[in-house]
Amino acid sequence: MPSSPCNDIGKLPRNEHTGNMSVLVTSLCICSFLSLMFTKITFKIVNMSKRESSSLFRHRLKKLLSQSEMTQAAFAEAISIDRSALSQLINGPDPRLPRAETLLAIATRFRVTTDWLLGLSDDSGAVTQTLDTVQTEAALDEQGRTAMERWHEDATGQKIRYVPAQLPDLMRTPEVIAFQAQASEMERRRLLSQTQRRLRLSRAPEADIEMCMPLQTFEVFAAGVGVWRGLPERARAAQLTHIAQTVEELYPAFRMYLFDGRKRFAPPMTLFGYLRAAVFTGDAYLLIRSKQLIRELAQSFDSHIRAAEIHAHESADWVRQLQNR
Numbered sequence: 670m671p672s673s674p675c676n677d678i679g680k681l682p683r684n685e686h687t688g689n690m691s692v693l694v695t696s697l698c699i700c701s702f703l704s705l706m707f708t709k710i711t712f713k714i715v716n717m718s719k720r721e722s723s724s725l726f727r728h729r730l731k732k733l734l735s736q737s738e739m740t741q742a743a744f745a746e747a748i749s750i751d752r753s754a755l756s757q758l759i760n761g762p763d764p765r766l767p768r769a770e771t772l773l774a775i776a777t778r779f780r781v782t783t784d785w786l787l788g789l790s791d792d793s794g795a796v797t798q799t800l801d802t803v804q805t806e807a808a809l810d811e812q813g814r815t816a817m818e819r820w821h822e823d824a825t826g827q828k829i830r831y832v833p834a835q836l837p838d839l840m841r842t843p844e845v846i847a848f849q850a851q852a853s854e855m856e857r858r859r860l861l862s863q864t865q866r867r868l869r870l871s872r873a874p875e876a877d878i879e880m881c882m883p884l885q886t887f888e889v890f891a892a893g894v895g896v897w898r899g900l901p902e903r904a905r906a907a908q909l910t911h912i913a914q915t916v917e918e919l920y921p922a923f924r925m926y927l928f929d930g931r932k933r934f935a936p937p938m939t940l941f942g943y944l945r946a947a948v949f950t951g952d953a954y955l956l957i958r959s960k961q962l963i964r965e966l967a968q969s970f971d972s973h974i975r976a977a978e979i980h981a982h983e984s985a986d987w988v989r990q991l992q993n994r
Contacts, residue, residue, distance in 0.1 A: 833937060
């Protein structure tokens, strides 16, 4: 069976807006998404021997290499692996399956499906039906809207499921935003505008938003450690008060659940009903349009809510009492 792609997980980005994580398929968020996708693929491979699947993969990889008219070195670079690793996949003594992130890199780069690569389907398909690799928050459309705003508006009347990378961006205070901007006035203005837009969307009459995240995210912030080292205690206390007040103001249209991050992991993402999902990769979004994958992500999100330590009706009080610890 293919091993879990999360065996090779890297570190989380330092924060939602200044992380250096690229949108390469080796990112943590993509690996987390692949865990869901590979569960489905693994069940399919049960009905096919691993050797048969490996042989079909090798045959189709060679076909892609030939069609690309690239050298092995260029092909390997295009999918972010070493030339020696590619040689093993193509000419090794025993056919073998690649790691999950390598499989997705091949599918994304050469516009084929993972099922086709693994011999589970004869239809190569188009990976763009599932993924649009990059969508940046800074990019505006002709109406001056960001991608996130467009997706929110497209999903009007549907439930939004949200997992923030750090503090919920719609609840940041100006002082916390300035701290995150690291003395960049342009970045400070961008983050402030982003916060105001997200809060406005959350206050819309038709808003229906569920947010879940590790309770440790707030504990780390309250203690002023990690990426929050250097932020004054007064600013941290004001931020916690603001979060508690905002949660109370928006409830029940906005519901915050907190789970134990030592027991569970959820990649930072937003699910816009069942229309699309945007997984945050550090400085851009991995956009998912596959209905099946979105349903699987929604089921995973809902499992975090069922396992929550702090439920929506008590989350504001829980955040507020962190100041007294």
